[in-house]
Amino acid sequence: xxxxxxxxxxxxxxxxxxxxxxxxxxxxxxxxxxxxxxxxxxxxxxxxxxxxxxxxxxxxxxxxxxxxxxxxxxxxxxxxxxxxxxxxxxxxxxxxxxxxxxxxxxxxxxxxxxxxxxxxxxxxxxxxxxxxxxxxxxxxxxxxxxxxxxxxxxxxxxxxxxxxxxxxxxxxxxxxxxxxxxxxxxxxxxxxxxxxxxxxxxxxxxxxxxxxxxxxxxxxxxxxxxxxxxxxxxxxxxxxxxxxxxxxxxxxxxxxxxxxxxxxxxxxxxxxxxxxxxxxxxxxxxxxxxxxxxxxxxxxxxxxxxxxxxxxxxxxxxxxxxxxxxxxxxxxxxxxxxxxxxxxxxxxxxxxxxxxxxxxxxxxxxxxxxxxxxxxxxxxxxxxxxxxxxxxxxxxxxxxxxxxxxxxxxxxxxxx
Amino acid sequence: xxxxxxxxxxxxxxxxxxxxxxxxxxxxxxxxxxxxxxxxxxxxxxxxxxxxxxxxxxxxxxxxxxxxxxxxxxxxxxxxxxxxxxxxxxxxxxx
Numbered sequence: 001x002x003x004x005x006x007x008x009x010x011x012x013x014x015x016x017x018x019x020x021x022x023x024x025x026x027x028x029x030x031x032x033x034x035x036x037x038x039x040x041x042x043x044x045x046x047x048x049x050x051x052x053x054x055x056x057x058x059x060x061x062x063x064x065x066x067x068x069x070x071x072x073x074x075x076x077x078x079x080x081x082x083x084x085x086x087x088x089x090x091x092x093x094x095x096x097x098x099x100x101x102x103x104x105x106x107x108x109x110x111x112x113x114x115x116x117x118x119x120x121x122x123x124x125x126x127x128x129x130x131x132x133x134x135x136x137x138x139x140x141x142x143x144x145x146x147x148x149x150x151x152x153x154x155x156x157x158x159x160x161x162x163x164x165x166x167x168x169x170x171x172x173x174x175x176x177x178x179x180x181x182x183x184x185x186x187x188x189x190x191x192x193x194x195x196x197x198x199x200x201x202x203x204x205x206x207x208x209x210x211x212x213x214x215x216x217x218x219x220x221x222x223x224x225x226x227x228x229x230x231x232x233x234x235x236x237x238x239x240x241x242x243x244x245x246x247x248x249x250x251x252x253x254x255x256x257x258x259x260x261x262x263x264x265x266x267x268x269x270x271x272x273x274x275x276x277x278x279x280x281x282x283x284x285x286x287x288x289x290x291x292x293x294x295x296x297x298x299x300x301x302x303x304x305x306x307x308x309x310x311x312x313x314x315x316x317x318x319x320x321x322x323x324x325x326x327x328x329x330x331x332x333x334x335x336x337x338x339x340x341x342x343x344x345x346x347x348x349x350x351x352x353x354x355x356x357x358x359x360x361x362x363x364x365x366x367x368x369x370x371x372x373x374x375x376x377x378x379x380x381x382x383x384x385x386x387x388x389x390x391x392x393x394x395x396x397x398x399x400x401x402x403x404x405x406x407x408x409x410x411x412x413x414x415x416x
Numbered sequence: 417x418x419x420x421x422x423x424x425x426x427x428x429x430x431x432x433x434x435x436x437x438x439x440x441x442x443x444x445x446x447x448x449x450x451x452x453x454x455x456x457x458x459x460x461x462x463x464x465x466x467x468x469x470x471x472x473x474x475x476x477x478x479x480x481x482x483x484x485x486x487x488x489x490x491x492x493x494x495x496x497x498x499x500x501x502x503x504x505x506x507x508x509x510x511x
Contacts, residue, residue: 240464249461253436254489299434302466302490307417309430342460398460411459414434 003107022187023194028201031227032060034381035219037206037242038235039063041072041182041367042359044189044200045374046234046381048106051196053375054382059198060228061190062221064205068186071237074304074336075367076259076293078272078283080117080177081142084133087392087404088345089140094389095372096142096176102371108188110180111286116271117177118147118156120321121170126276130172137174147171156273158324166277166320177272179283185370209246209356216246216356230381232357236346237337238302239360246353250360251342251398253413256301256335257293257364258310262328264288273321280317282325290328292318296338296364298414305335338364343403344416348376348386348393357381358395363416419473419485420497431477437462438470438484441504466490472500 001007001020011018034050036043039061050056061067079099081092103110121127127146134144149161152171161168190200201223208220209231218227235242240250269284282292294314297306311333318325341347341361346369348359359377362369376387386393392404398411409415417429444454466489473483482500487493504510 238466240462241466244463249457249463251460251462253462253464254466299429299487300436300464300469300471300489301492303492307429307492309428399456413436 003109022191023200026060026199026201028060028204028221028223028226029199031218032199033058033229034060034232035226035228035230036061036232036234037219038070038233039067039186039190039200039202040070040234040236041068041185041189041370042236042373042377043234044186044193045370046232046359046377047198048189048193048196049375049378050382051193051198054378056382057197059193060226061193061198061200062204062206062219062226063200063202064222066202067190067200068183071336071338071366072186072370073183074259074334075182076281076283076291077179077182077285077367078117078177078281079112079180079368080174080272081368082117082119082133082137082144082172082174082177083406084136085404085406088406089136089142091372091376091389091393092369093137093140093142094375095369098371098375099180100176102188106188106192108184108191110184110188112178112180113286114176114178115283116173116175117274118152118271119172119274120152120168120276121172122166122168122277124169127170134172143174143176145173145175147173155270158268159273159321160323163320166275168321179272179285181286182367189374206242207245211246211353211356215354228355230355230357232359232377232381234359234377236339236360236362236366239339239358241302243358246351246356248351251395252339252361253300254302255296255298255338255340255414256303256306257296257338258306258314258333258335259291259293260311260314260333261285261292261331262290262325263331265290265328268324275317275321278313278317278320280314280321282318282322289331290325296340296414302337303335304337338362340413340416342398342411342413343405344407344409345404346373346393347395348373348380348390349395350380350384351395417492417494419483419494421475421478421481421483422497422499423481424479427475427478429473431475432473432483433476435472435474438472438500438503439463440472441484441500441507441509468495
């Protein structure tokens with residue numbers, strides 16, 4: 001079924017009896033060419049691009065719960081491509097370009113809103129660093145603009161530019177950045193993949209890998225053994241837990257990241273704003289809630305909930321630039337589990353086991369990467385070579401000394 | 417989270433800095449034949465269990481002692497707290 005304005009009007013006039021399920025509830029077959037573990041944004045995008053871009057068939061996505069129930073449903077919905085390093089920026093810019101065409105391509109309203117993102121500058125040294133980053137972005141085909149304090153005050157009159165400790169000295173804007181309706185990304189990819197014959201199998205937890213003579217031949221699941229020529233792990237947040245079943249240890253720790261939303265307000269915040277002196281980022285959802293977040297809690301966790309010191313820290317960061325936030329009530333907070341890698345960058349690579357592939361380590365940058373991650377992973381699965389924008393995301397970069405450390409923090413996952 | 421410090425009693429976790437897996441106490445022998453492989457493992461690979469996790473916390477805003485905390489990563493429940501010094505001595509790492 002194709003969605004269109006005409007269809008909406010027709011259904012409105014005929015009692016909405018013509019809508020069908022957006023994807024089939026598939027039962028697992030005995031064998032597939034590709035089994036993708038994890039029905040989140042990245043897994044569903046991988047299945048979609050495998051089927052559409054690389055013309056592959058016999059693809060299944062296995063999900064232990066319901067699709068889109070993990071981090072694609074638990075993030076702050078921001079998209080951007082404002083990275084510095086060569087290993088990262090082409091990949092994230094590729095992702096932003098895919099976001100720009102996503103809704104037409106999927107025939108699904110994912111509410112992609114390029115309302116712009118602004119990173120605030122609070123010191124001369126930070127301005128130098130941001131100018132360098134902006135230049136790196138432009139060299140890689142992205143957009144970046146340095147804004148003066150006057151222009152920022154004109155556009156965002158509610159910002160406290162004269163904070164005694166962290167005055168606002170300017171900002172680096174990426175006007176093509178913005179937000180996307182996060183759940184719709186999972187649903188849109190699921191529907192489009194299903195239309196191309198992908199089996200989306202929910203309530204099907206993978207309990208083990210079948211590995212014979214160094215080759216992965218399939219997965220044991222809660223619904224029996226499923227054979228596969230290629231098995232693709234795509235479960236960021238739980239990567240260590242899954243890959244431990246294949247006796248792999250990863251350069252990853254799992255950490256909890258909290259996010260928050262205020263009560264619904266009239267439109268007050270155009271675009272996404274990030275605080276440069278602490279860690280705070282905020283946008284306003286189309287329902288009116290101010291959606292914001294900050295740092296991870298900083299200790300290993302699989303609990304999907306965090307502690308109060310980080311709530312306080314995030315809200316302090318918000319109040320420093322954004323005093324009107326204090327008048328809004330906090331409505332909800334939640335936590336998601338991040339694969340925090342040793343250098344803060346992801347991994348899309350083959351493993352040492354033939355037929356077993358890995359996608360993970362997204363730290364807290366996974367949502368914006370969803371389309372490119374799916375595309376690059378599908379490229380790797382279909383051709384056994386990395387996509388041109390994802391050549392640096394290898395397992396062996398740590399032992400080869402080729403880490404992609406945006407913040408220069410070293411091998412300490414909770415500092416990225 | 418409250419960490420029951422062996423010397424100071426219960427202290428708020430925000431007084432501490434988190435380092436990671438307590439296996440970091442066991443720094444490999446740099447003169448061993450396989451030192452390079454051991455150090456790659458030591459520096460970059462982690463068990464990252466979804467269950468009890470022995471981990472290092474540094475009491476930076478307190479007495480600056482290192483602790484080994486055993487904590488369930490699925491519930492944040494703290495099962496035991498020891499001075500890292502005692503653990504290291506027991507494992508023959510310290511004098």
